[in-house]
Amino acid sequence: MIASEAGQDKAEVETATGGSRRRWLVVALVVALAAVVIQVRSDSTGRKVHDSGSGGPLDGGEASDTISIWSVEIGQQLTMGHLVVSNEGKNPLVLEELRLVPPLDGGLELIGAVTAQDRDRQIATVGAGRSYPPDAARVGRTRPMEGTVIPPEPDQGKRSRGTAILVGLRLAKPGAFGFDRMEVDYRVGKKPYTMRVDIGFVGCGPPVEYPARCPDLSVTGASEEG
Numbered sequence: 001m002i003a004s005e006a007g008q009d010k011a012e013v014e015t016a017t018g019g020s021r022r023r024w025l026v027v028a029l030v031v032a033l034a035a036v037v038i039q040v041r042s043d044s045t046g047r048k049v050h051d052s053g054s055g056g057p058l059d060g061g062e063a064s065d066t067i068s069i070w071s072v073e074i075g076q077q078l079t080m081g082h083l084v085v086s087n088e089g090k091n092p093l094v095l096e097e098l099r100l101v102p103p104l105d106g107g108l109e110l111i112g113a114v115t116a117q118d119r120d121r122q123i124a125t126v127g128a129g130r131s132y133p134p135d136a137a138r139v140g141r142t143r144p145m146e147g148t149v150i151p152p153e154p155d156q157g158k159r160s161r162g163t164a165i166l167v168g169l170r171l172a173k174p175g176a177f178g179f180d181r182m183e184v185d186y187r188v189g190k191k192p193y194t195m196r197v198d199i200g201f202v203g204c205g206p207p208v209e210y211p212a213r214c215p216d217l218s219v220t221g222a223s224e225e226g
Helices: 002-045
Strands: 048-051 068-073 076-085 095-102 109-117 125-127 163-170 175-179 181-188 191-197 199-205
Touching: 068 076, 076 199, 095 109, 095 163, 095 191, 109 175, 163 199, 181 199
Parallel strands: 048 191, 068 199
Antiparallel strands: 076 125, 076 163, 095 181, 109 163, 175 199, 181 191
16 A cells, blocks of 8 residues: 555656646747747848947947936927047948937937038037027038948047038927937948937926926836926
């Protein structure tokens, strides 16, 4: 009797162990398949995604990890000019598209993006301004961001002050709205890249409803309508 019970217990243990192994095998297969799907999606775009300062020739400089907070009137147009990029590669690169992350939800609008290269602008960093297009007296000559060619920085000798990407924004309705990050698509020859840079913005208005400052929208995708 005792031997029979012991054998039964052993069989139950073996069955439980076998079931656990099967469950772990299923989990491992699901994870592996998910990884394959992600890899296929990544490969299908053909675009290499990298952070500012690593993994690609376009570098976002020292402005990464910053956020601007403005209280403005509804309809006010603004310029964000904190992003100054340089080409740390060996060949010229061409800027293609700018995206704001998370995508804007209608409270804040992206109205344009232009560049001011070193040879054209009067100051090193444009910063922010309450107009768009930006003041030509400060910025100098600008051109559409799409198609801007950035030559590589020299291996030796004096470096340029980089190319400023000037982003036009408009507060479209009462409330507080913002984004956490910018993504810049570009190409070197036929090879496409995307640079991610942690430069964010929060805009709120009208000022009578936000007399002190805009609320904290640090949670990705957050907004607060008035």
